[in-house]
Amino acid sequence: MALMKIVEFPDPRLRTVAQPVTVFDAELAKLVADMFETMYEAPGIGLAATQVDVHRQLLVVDVSEDKNQPLVLVNPRVVERSGTQVCQEGCLSVPGIFADVERAERIRVEAQDAKGAAQVIEADGLLAVCIQHEMDHLAGKLFVDYLSPLKRELVRKKLAKQRRNAA
């Protein structure tokens, strides 16, 4: 297993739209394992392939307290959504920034697992938020896109400053 580098906003690669996964082989299994390792290490509760510069429709999540409920979604599609909730979100590609985002309260997702088997996931609460957040990444979208242009500019400046300080 290996840690992967997480691409950070405003890197244009985060705007790439991911392509469907068609081959479910050992290489995919390794990618999934590496993404989990990278996510837990970050630490995060969800990671989309886009964020590690792999532009395939693949995401991993684990919102459990004990980090023992890993979930892999390949080629996910939201088939039902209802209600709304506002949750403070943060993103491993936008470190240190947290903002309230409105999302569907419940979703029903059809996807495949790492071996290609079909699965249906009913999610609500934090899990639903997290899946929607990661699916946005696969479409080249970021949670900061939901902010007003002014706020987004502030975020960009704040990140630039963080980076200067870190360097």
Add this chain to the structure above:
Amino acid sequence: MSATAADPGARLRAEAARALARIVFDGVSLRSAFDARAARNADPRDRALLSATLFESTRWWLRFDAALAGMLERPLPSKAREVRALLVLALVQVEVMAMPSYAVVAACVDAVRLLGQPGLAGLANAVLRRWLREREARLAALDADTTTQAAHPRWIVDALRADWPEAWRGMIEANNHAAALTLRVNRRRSTREALLERLVADGVGATAHGDLDDAIVLDASTDVSRLPGFAEGHFSVQDGAAQRVATLLGVADGQRVLDACAAPGGKTAHLLERASLEVVALDADAGRLPRLRENLARLGLSAQVRQGDAAAPAAWWDGRPFDRILVDAPCSATGIIRRQPDVKLHRRASDIRVLATTQRRLLDALWPLLVPGGRMLYTTCSVLRTENEAVVAGFAAAHADARTIALPDGLGEAAGGGRQNLPGSGGMDGFFYALVEKAH
């Protein structure tokens, strides 16, 4: 998505770290620090995790704070004290509570941000990972000294070794194990058999205590206020060692009894459950009297509850003597470290002399209130001879009409004129008893 304020594991740990910092650095008691946070955590699972984390982190602070210090090049600044508390509790969750390390590390690194110290998240991550890599060697180094091996301050180790040269190691070991929860049946409202049946029917593992009439020992710790019969006053929580007091005092119907250090009323209530008595329940601390009143009311008992200094009876005594006096004195609580691990952090060596002086003053001041032929029982939950047999010996030497009465072997080790139950012995707390009779 990064874990956010909404990630329950990180949020709970940040809260626990704040409470732990209050306990360790501000001298706030474990109980009140927990109570202050518990209200915000309605979910019983969160509450249980918070409680266990605070207990174990307080119990093991001296071990894992030393572990942390060994991994830092320089100590964390005092404004990062909550991060220090968080890192110690992370080590405790991994090493003592056996929680999965990757979960603890991930949640704690996030919790550093929630504590408003994002600049320390990298350090926290590095330190915790270093611990996981080097833990075996580091644990071995901590084990080399009793203070860091058993997380007891030097002065307690020294005092126990001096007072109990044979037993001290076992006592320290017992202090580090959580105690079983023991109930006391209110025999005016129920019977032990009936209560046991109700508990078992409710799926609560419980057994009758072999040596004590009123005691039931629970298999596992639980929120007792949710057990059947609690609101109706069918039982209270009380350790077995404390349940011996009512029998030892030897009360009979119609007697007038003084409970001189009564709050929150555990022993007052037990006396009243066992005999029809006229009890004056005194305590110096007005803030503790409401709990005493509540407990008596819940159990359907009544006593004359008074605020006052037991060492100055002129202010509250009506001049009518007592047949029995219980002096359950304020003490170092070194016998109940397993239930109140904050004793390790909050007590100082210098407290002991001061406590012994107070204890002796209480006995001297209350002695004239006892009828000739009456009995006074002195108890503490200390295991230190300075507070126990030395106080009784000094008192007995100063009062020609005082005679200490030998207590049965079963109560524990002979200790001067009294008996000492060692912590954990018989599953009970460390407790000292001495019974003195006044000549006719």
